[in-house]
Amino acid sequence: MATLNLRGIKKRFGDTQVLHGIDLDVADGEMIVIVGASGCGKSTLLRIVSGLESATEGQILIGGRDVTALEPAERDIAMVFQNYALYPHMSVFQNMAYGLKIRGLPKAEIESRVAEAAKLLDIGHLLDRKPRQLSGGQRQRVAMGRAIVREPHLFLFDEPLSNLDAKLRVTMRAEIRRLQRRLAVTSLFVTHDQVEAMTLGDRLVVMHQGRAAQVASPMEVWSKPADTYVAGFIGSPSMNFLPATMEQDGVVLLDSGERLTLVTPIPGSTGRAVTLGIRPEHLSPAEAGLALRVELLEPLGSETVVHGRMPDGTALTAKLPGMVPEGTDLLLRPDSAWLHVFDRETGRRISA
Amino acid sequence: MRARNIWPHVWLVLGVLIFSFPIYITLIGSTHDASTIGRGDVPLLPGPHALENYAQAWGSGGGRYMGTPAVQMLANSLAMALLIAAGKIVISLLSAFAVVFFRFPGRMICFWAIFITLMLPVEVRIIPTFEVMVNLSLVNTMAGLVIPLIASATATLLFRQFFMTIPPEFVEAAKIDGAGPMRFFKDVVLPLSITNIAALFVILFIYGWNQYLWPLLIINDRGLETIIVGLTKMIGGGDSQNEWNVIMATAVMALLPPVGVVLLMQRWFIKGLVETEK
Numbered sequence: 336m337a338t339l340n341l342r343g344i345k346k347r348f349g350d351t352q353v354l355h356g357i358d359l360d361v362a363d364g365e366m367i368v369i370v371g372a373s374g375c376g377k378s379t380l381l382r383i384v385s386g387l388e389s390a391t392e393g394q395i396l397i398g399g400r401d402v403t404a405l406e407p408a409e410r411d412i413a414m415v416f417q418n419y420a421l422y423p424h425m426s427v428f429q430n431m432a433y434g435l436k437i438r439g440l441p442k443a444e445i446e447s448r449v450a451e452a453a454k455l456l457d458i459g460h461l462l463d464r465k466p467r468q469l470s471g472g473q474r475q476r477v478a479m480g481r482a483i484v485r486e487p488h489l490f491l492f493d494e495p496l497s498n499l500d501a502k503l504r505v506t507m508r509a510e511i512r513r514l515q516r517r518l519a520v521t522s523l524f525v526t527h528d529q530v531e532a533m534t535l536g537d538r539l540v541v542m543h544q545g546r547a548a549q550v551a552s553p554m555e556v557w558s559k560p561a562d563t564y565v566a567g568f569i570g571s572p573s574m575n576f577l578p579a580t581m582e583q584d585g586v587v588l589l590d591s592g593e594r595l596t597l598v599t600p601i602p603g604s605t606g607r608a609v610t611l612g613i614r615p616e617h618l619s620p621a622e623a624g625l626a627l628r629v630e631l632l633e634p635l636g637s638e639t640v641v642h643g644r645m646p647d648g649t650a651l652t653a654k655l656p657g658m659v660p661e662g663t664d665l666l667l668r669p670d671s672a673w674l675h676v677f678d679r680e681t682g683r684r685i686s687a
Numbered sequence: 688m689r690a691r692n693i694w695p696h697v698w699l700v701l702g703v704l705i706f707s708f709p710i711y712i713t714l715i716g717s718t719h720d721a722s723t724i725g726r727g728d729v730p731l732l733p734g735p736h737a738l739e740n741y742a743q744a745w746g747s748g749g750g751r752y753m754g755t756p757a758v759q760m761l762a763n764s765l766a767m768a769l770l771i772a773a774g775k776i777v778i779s780l781l782s783a784f785a786v787v788f789f790r791f792p793g794r795m796i797c798f799w800a801i802f803i804t805l806m807l808p809v810e811v812r813i814i815p816t817f818e819v820m821v822n823l824s825l826v827n828t829m830a831g832l833v834i835p836l837i838a839s840a841t842a843t844l845l846f847r848q849f850f851m852t853i854p855p856e857f858v859e860a861a862k863i864d865g866a867g868p869m870r871f872f873k874d875v876v877l878p879l880s881i882t883n884i885a886a887l888f889v890i891l892f893i894y895g896w897n898q899y900l901w902p903l904l905i906i907n908d909r910g911l912e913t914i915i916v917g918l919t920k921m922i923g924g925g926d927s928q929n930e931w932n933v934i935m936a937t938a939v940m941a942l943l944p945p946v947g948v949v950l951l952m953q954r955w956f957i958k959g960l961v962e963t964e965k
Binding site: 385416433437 | 856857859860862863864865866870874875878879
């Protein structure tokens with residue numbers, strides 16, 4: 336049980352700056368999901384916290400203790416690897432007990448800890464098996480068990496679900512969340528999957544090119560993305576971005592000619608060049624609105640994703656309830672409560 | 688279908704017969720007395736003198752010089768082959784471990800230096816090696832016999848290739864588990880390479896057992912004679928009659944330890960083939 340504080344973590348590999356100064360404060364028992372596209376530095380950040388990689392600059396505190404210079408084993412952490420990294424020649428029991436054995440714990444305590452973790456994960460009947468005799472989901476559980484028996488201050492997950500098939504991934508996702516709540520161990524979870532990120536995290540860290548683009552709760556990231564990158568990354572299908580100008584503090588003039596009124600005006604923004612963001616699910620058919628020439632329909636059953644173009648050629652995607660008849664053009668009205676205004680130059684959010 | 692399947696078997700059996708015929712002749716020859724073979728007969732059926740031939744070879748030796756008894760030569764050869772095989776495996780395991788899992792200055796230079804020695808067989812460097820052994824006064828010692836042959840670039844290279852297939856996550860998991868480098872070596876690397884070690888042991892044991900040139904040079908002491916060299920020395924230059932019966936008995940005994948090692952290690956080969964642990 337501990338807090339985690341990162342202070343200005345920077346990492347350089349030769350001439351390549353991978354992390355540009357990450358600050359993060361994680362509360363005791365909190366589950367933080369670090370999400371981003373590949374190459375954004377999320378795995379590097381996790382490895383720096385684990386001690387497998389050293390930071391070029393910055394400080395790491397676990398439970399208030401400065402661990403920046405410590406070896407991984409001295410940091411009181413446990414890590415679940417993407418490919419589980421179970422030692423193939425050891426049984427499940429030996430795999431789970433290995434770390435404790437090295438620490439020199441008495442045999443009886445090792446056995447009771449492993450038995451307890453095995454019961455928690457429902458793998459008690461597998462303790463004598465070798466990893467190769469296990470299914471993917473079982474290996475995943477053993478990898479978790481190996482982390483749990485150590486009773487660490489901090490759990491680190493490095494994309495642990497990406498080797499599982501889609502159905503199992505959903506089950507294990509829920510299981511990890513339940514387990515983490517129950518054990519109340521502070522956790523960092525790295526993933527590139529936004530659904531995983533949204534469902535698992537108490538808070539998300541959306542990483543982009545070595546910077547934390549936004550640190551907030553999943554709903555806040557979704558409803559108030561800090562910039563156009565976060566807005567486009569979180570949510571499926573992606574948010575539509577339309578070039579526009581602020582005609583008045585509360586009225587947006589799209590480059591295609593339409594005018595939209597904001598619920599809350601942005602003071603002093605008149606004349607500013609902006610990007611207007613509209614999520615596909617916030618567009619609905621109406622008598623008047625944005626004209627859409629439909630190019631492609633993706634029926635998903637309960638809803639249909641419509642890809643099309645506006646008269647000036649800008650691509651627009653909408654997610655509409657029910658079926659949409661093919662070959663018709665649509666008039667769509669954006670929900671004015673869900674308009675996102677970003678600065679055209681910097682991409683930063685300027686609406687409230 | 689049946690009839691066609693017979694031909695491969697016929698060829699195989701024929702091959703086995705041709706291959707094993709000399710061994711059969713040796714085996715049969717070791718059961719006759721010296722005069723039978725001396726007459727130029729090549730008997731194809733066992734004779735009555737097996738026991739006395741083997742007893743003479745085992746206990747007192749034979750040939751022109753009435754050489755060393757086979758029991759002593761076998762012991763010498765066994766010691767040499769085991770030391771060479773074990774030494775080669777230990778040294779190459781450790782050097783491959785260093786080259787693969789550690790980043791130290793000159794790592795690649797070390798690797799290439801080891802690699803280049805592959806191109807230098809014993810025969811090429813035999814004179815300088817002999818000189819060094821003489822200066823260290825290791826002539827006529829077991830150490831002098833074994834040490835020049837104890838490092839193996841081939842084995843180092845094989846272990847290096849194998850270690851590179853060990854996923855880096857194992858190293859990281861071990862670091863988080865708190866295992867130091869040697870602990871990781873003992874608990875993870877060694878158990879994973881056990882089948883490779885067994886396979887190499889067989890090859891290196893036979894390599895050591897069959898050494899001829901180097902033992903011939905470095906050993907003059909009859910008490911340290913190895914069986915392969917001793918066997919050749921038993922055959923004379925043609926000026927006197929060879930005791931072929933004793934020679935053949937010695938040859939059969941020289942065959943047995945390598946065969947034993949292969950049979951003993953076969954279990955591990957099969958295990959290595961069946962289990963693909965990784």
